[in-house]
Amino acid sequence: MSTFVVVGGDAAGMSAASKAKRDNPDVDVVVFEKGEWVSYGACGLPYYIKGEIQSLDDLVSVTPEEFRQERDIDLRTGHEVVDIDPANRVVTARSADGEVTQAYDHLLVATGAEAVLPPIVGLEREGVYTLGSMSEGKDLREYVGRARSERELQQPDRGPACQFLETCHGPVGIVGGGYIGVEMAEALAANGFEVHLFQRGDRILKQFSEETSESILDHLGDQNVEVYLGAAVEELAGGDRVEAVVTDDLRVPVEMVLVGTGVRPRTALAADAGIEVGETGAIATDAYRETNVPDVYAAGDCAEAEHVVTGEPAYVPLALTANRHGRAIGQTVAGTPTKGGGIAGTAAVKAFEMEAARTGVLDDALAREVGFDPMTATIEAKSRAGYYPGGGTVQVTLTVDRPTGRVLGGSLASEFGEGAVHRSHALVGAVTEGITVEELSNYDLAYAPPFNTTWDPVLTAAKVVEGKR
Ligand code: FAD
Numbered sequence: 001m002s003t004f005v006v007v008g009g010d011a012a013g014m015s016a017a018s019k020a021k022r023d024n025p026d027v028d029v030v031v032f033e034k035g036e037w038v039s040y041g042a043c044g045l046p047y048y049i050k051g052e053i054q055s056l057d058d059l060v061s062v063t064p065e066e067f068r069q070e071r072d073i074d075l076r077t078g079h080e081v082v083d084i085d086p087a088n089r090v091v092t093a094r095s096a097d098g099e100v101t102q103a104y105d106h107l108l109v110a111t112g113a114e115a116v117l118p119p120i121v122g123l124e125r126e127g128v129y130t131l132g133s134m135s136e137g138k139d140l141r142e143y144v145g146r147a148r149s150e151r152e153l154q155q156p157d158r159g160p161a162c163q164f165l166e167t168c169h170g171p172v173g174i175v176g177g178g179y180i181g182v183e184m185a186e187a188l189a190a191n192g193f194e195v196h197l198f199q200r201g202d203r204i205l206k207q208f209s210e211e212t213s214e215s216i217l218d219h220l221g222d223q224n225v226e227v228y229l230g231a232a233v234e235e236l237a238g239g240d241r242v243e244a245v246v247t248d249d250l251r252v253p254v255e256m257v258l259v260g261t262g263v264r265p266r267t268a269l270a271a272d273a274g275i276e277v278g279e280t281g282a283i284a285t286d287a288y289r290e291t292n293v294p295d296v297y298a299a300g301d302c303a304e305a306e307h308v309v310t311g312e313p314a315y316v317p318l319a320l321t322a323n324r325h326g327r328a329i330g331q332t333v334a335g336t337p338t339k340g341g342g343i344a345g346t347a348a349v350k351a352f353e354m355e356a357a358r359t360g361v362l363d364d365a366l367a368r369e370v371g372f373d374p375m376t377a378t379i380e381a382k383s384r385a386g387y388y389p390g391g392g393t394v395q396v397t398l399t400v401d402r403p404t405g406r407v408l409g410g411s412l413a414s415e416f417g418e419g420a421v422h423r424s425h426a427l428v429g430a431v432t433e434g435i436t437v438e439e440l441s442n443y444d445l446a447y448a449p450p451f452n453t454t455w456d457p458v459l460t461a462a463k464v465v466e467g468k469r
Pocket residue numbers: 007008009010011012013032033034035037041042043044045046079080081082110111112113131132133180266269299300301302317318319320322348
């Protein structure tokens with residue numbers, strides 16, 4: 001009988017806990033979660049705020065009771081682990097009832113990430129929100145509901161007609177043009193808010209290709225989202241409540257601001273225990289996601305892992321990595337040593353009536369750092385056979401290593417439903433397996449008129465890049 005202790009009860013933690021118990025019921029599994037929610041899908045919060053998902057409970061995949069009763073996991077919510085003592089293999093957790101200690105044979109640190117708040121004056125004002133947790137999601141949805149009903153009372157003639165039709169509330173500001181900023185622009189605009197999005201750099205969605213960013217930017221403009229590029233927000237001005245977003249040359253009146261400027265791994269607990277933090281700032285792990293301390297693992301948004309293209313440690317805090325690495329650790333702890341696999345940095349985003357995806361390495365400087373000589377090309381092609389009704393355009397950017405032709409990364413954009421995201425999966429295979437663009441151009445992809453042209457846009461992109469190499 002051994003004891004597996006997990007710190008953090010979301011994607012990484014509960015995947016590991018469930019897998020360990022399922023594979024080896026003799027393992028005692030104890031999970032400490034400082035909050036009340038476990039196994040929740042923060043990824044669904046923008047759609048909950050938008051109003052497409054009615055209840056926060058719908059975002060929970062397994063309830064605490066199910067973990068306890070059906071999976072036989074000793075889940076202790078409301079317990080924050082405040083100390084790890086690797087020498088004695090003990091953790092200390094604090095709850096409303098005081099402190100408890102718990103011995104472990106195996107330990108997983110799955111503490112997630114926390115919002116990075118830039119040095120902006122006025123972040124403490126009422127009406128300034130972040131969106132990293134279920135309770136923050138609840139607060140934002142309550143704000144949206146309040147603002148809408150107040151405005152509908154003031155404008156009874158417009159009433160529910162404003163819903164999804166025309167701007168009637170706001171204005172509101174979003175600081176940060178990453179995927180959460182973009183998803184929230186859609187969520188707020190769909191509720192009738194006039195949305196102003198401030199991005200410090202020269203493009204939104206900077207992890208995607210420049211062409212993808214440009215396409216989504218144009219689309220945000222079409223949807224009446226005012227995007228300010230090169231706009232470093234200095235102050236959220238106002239009295240008790242926020243009243244304006246201020247940059248060096250702008251002062252935009254707002255009634256609410258969402259700050260979505262990225263996350264950093266939550267590593268203090270691990271670092272204090274002598275667990276090594278890597279050069280990305282996240283917890284360093286080997287292929288089994290074990291840290292430098294024997295039998296102590298780390299996974300999810302608090303940990304780094306090797307990138308499938310560069311072979312170097314990378315930090316890409318996304319949900320599948322957390323689930324995948326957590327599951328592998330659970331299997332290891334249950335008795336079958338299992339590698340969780342590297343990360344390709346694959347991500348997807350929906351922006352109003354468009355979708356986009358990216359994978360691999362698109363950044364020339366990063367590619368050069370690890371010895372590649374990158375070249376990039378972008379094509380646009382029809383998403384379905386020309387004679388088939390409907391359809392749109394898929395834009396594909398491919399980055400390859402010029403001398404060898406190895407596919408390093410890809411980025412795609414299309415109208416929503418026209419397949420940019422699903423097409424990216426072929427590129428994930430290519431970057432993960434290290435194949436060349438010529439080999440990619442010979443992939444035997446599925447074809448039928450309602451789904452693509454005979455030569456899928458991915459194949460067309462590969463042929464074009466191969467021709468230019
Ligand atoms: P977390 O989900 O952060 O969970 C960590 C848990 O540890 C928390 O519950 C925390 O309370 C607990 N904890 C921390 N410290 C302690 C302690 N000392 N003691 C006890 N408990 C502790 N990813 C995607 O791939 N696709 C998406 O579309 C997507 N959309 C997102 C949208 C939003 C709004 C947000 C916020 C995130 C989104 N993500 C998305 C990211 C995804 O949610 C995370 O990658 C995933 O939740 C990481 O899981 P985790 O278990 O590593 O960490």
